Amino acid sequence: MAYEIYTASQEAMKRLLVNINDPDPFGTSEPSKHGYTKYPFDQLHIAQAFIVPMAEAKYSVLANTAWNKGNHSGKKFTLVTHREAGIIEVARIR
Numbered sequence: 001m002a003y004e005i006y007t008a009s010q011e012a013m014k015r016l017l018v019n020i021n022d023p024d025p026f027g028t029s030e031p032s033k034h035g036y037t038k039y040p041f042d043q044l045h046i047a048q049a050f051i052v053p054m055a056e057a058k059y060s061v062l063a064n065t066a067w068n069k070g071n072h073s074g075k076k077f078t079l080v081t082h083r084e085a086g087i088i089e090v091a092r093i094r
Helices: 059-073
Strands: 005-007 048-053 077-082 087-092
Touching: 059 077, 059 087
Parallel strands: none
Antiparallel strands: 005 048, 048 087, 077 087
8 A cells, every 4th residue: 555645743743853944854765775665754754744544554563663764764753643533643753
């Protein structure tokens, strides 16, 4: 499944670690060298997010993937659970 990139929700925006108007020191990353990435972490700019239905992913696996991506790239991600909509929002906050 291809995941679309959106502007982060107000809940995720509250967690931003930088001023959204500052230049992005990391930008977007090069695509994965192995040719396949399930989630578009590398394409996110600050204050952007993608949404994953809760039925498709476990929160713990998604959180671990976000931490690993951030750890290797210097970026920071947050997960916001929207239970009423049945989705997990993954937003870039630094």
